[in-house]
Amino acid sequence: MECQICFELRSVSLFIKITTNCNHELNICKLCVNNHILTHLDSKDDIEIICPFDKCDQKIQYNDVKKFVSKSKFKRFDTLIFLQTLNEIPDFRWCKNPRCKFGQIHADRERNPKMTCDACGQYSCYIHDIAWHKNSVCDGLDISTKNYINKKTKPCPRCGVRIIKNGGCNHMICTCGRQFDWSHISHKP
Template identity: 35%
Template sequence: MAGIVKIECLVNHCNFLMEYEVMKRVSSKYLIERYEYLSCREAIRQIPDFRWCHNQNCGSGQEHLGKDISPIMICIACGQMNCFTHDAIWHDGRTCTEYEAEKNTIVGATRDTIERETKTCPGCGIRIYKYGE
């Protein structure tokens, strides 16, 4: 697992990358366990066909070899149906194409509402809610 996550020295302007063995010598057991856990999750995340379960109480994930051809994924840990294509909870009653069209409609409506209900801050350029004209 060493080398998956790059951690720089915490001293200002020091770009030295800390090696795993050095970290083990200077860090607490808790921090090393947390580092190993996060490194493992990061390595798993790099697998193109891997998706995490979207059940907020699950925390499991799996590789899905069916990809977009067969997008329904059923979590082996909790049974939650997920969509491989959209990396979301399965969109019951809608195909991926219908879900995508609905999502685009919502995004367009949201964009229209933002344009109508907000204005650009003259100082920073961020859109803010407008109270008047």
């Protein structure tokens, strides 16, 4: 058969249903599906991967991804799902210590906005999602502090945590795992 992506003649055994929900004929080879998934995982930190068939809008499901990619790539996919799930929990915050990759749910936010990381002890503000602002009342970060944050930091495109660039190249990696180019992100949240 001829693959509709690479236009190579391949053995019929290399053509299998891409997703459990696809209704189109088997016309894309395993190699192209694998490359499609890998390209998506390497270039984006989004776990929603759509079938590569031109007229199909079905999401490639968890078990479908597992049957196409290597164990190490599937582990990356699994990690992305885990991180996305954490970021969807409203009370979850990542530690603000750049050397710590820990996060936690802060259930006591109403009475105490000051969070203490269970892994490293770093203090942070639940409300503003920044390192704890000493000598300032949480409700009223002073204007100069707000201006500094808005001028010197940029929000992570995935989780919104404010990040400051202190030199080096424009390739940034947030504590949530998202990678992005500093020059392509606006200072505004």
